[in-house]
Amino acid sequence: MYNSGFSGTNRHPDLTLDASADSMNMTSGQSSPASTDYLPAEPLRLTRAQIEARAAHVRKALDIEPGKPLVQAVQNLGGQVRFESSRELDLVRSGSIDVDGPGRFTVSLSTLTSPLHNRFTLAHELGHYFLHSEFGARKIRADRGIVNEKPAPQQVADIEADWFAAELLMPRGDFEPMANNGAMVGHLAEHFLVSQDAVRSRLKSLGFAS
Secondary structure (H helix, E strand, C coil): CCCCCCCCHHHCHHHCCCCCCCCCCCEECCCCCCCCCCECCCCCCCCHHHHHHHHHHHHHHHCCCCCCCCHHHHHHCCCEEEEECCHHHHCCCCEEEEEEECCEEEEEEECCCCHHHHHHHHHHHHHHHHHHCCCCCCCEEEECCCHHHCCHHHHHHHHHHHHHHHHHHCCHHHHHHHHHCCCCHHHHHHHHCCCHHHHHHHHHHCCCCC
16 A cells, blocks of 8 residues: 555645645735736647656756645745635636746635645646746746637647646656556555546556556
């Protein structure tokens, strides 16, 4: 049986963001100032292997081990995490990122989605930061809305951010051996601290039978 490495995931920072916002210098229910000079996330049009290589580099640089909290990594980069309280807004998007410059960005998460979903969304938005804002060199705004309603370039950028997030949270070098050794979906989800849907998607992308 695989051990997740956590003796009480309800206390894990990524799973208690809303309860510990004040202690983590995070805000809740406040909107970013309106701005018209944000650029959309433009895709790099790299292969999945190339995107995963970049995610692996970031993971090593930030010392993000499987199951390790991402909130500290965001803070170390100079970013902030906040929660959207508007139900109308949250019903059409589950997260977003506003990048104002190097080390100046805000990730917004939904109050209506699960902690594990928010953890993957946080990794996805970090993908936009590292890939599409070029570490803050480009002032961008991206959100996880309804993908097929976005312009084609932004759909591709979202796919790249998902590839980045999957490798950041479920590194191929750790994930594949466990899957090859027969680890069940639930064990993989617990070990990497992701949803079972995220595990199934990762298994499919790596060629494992569903």
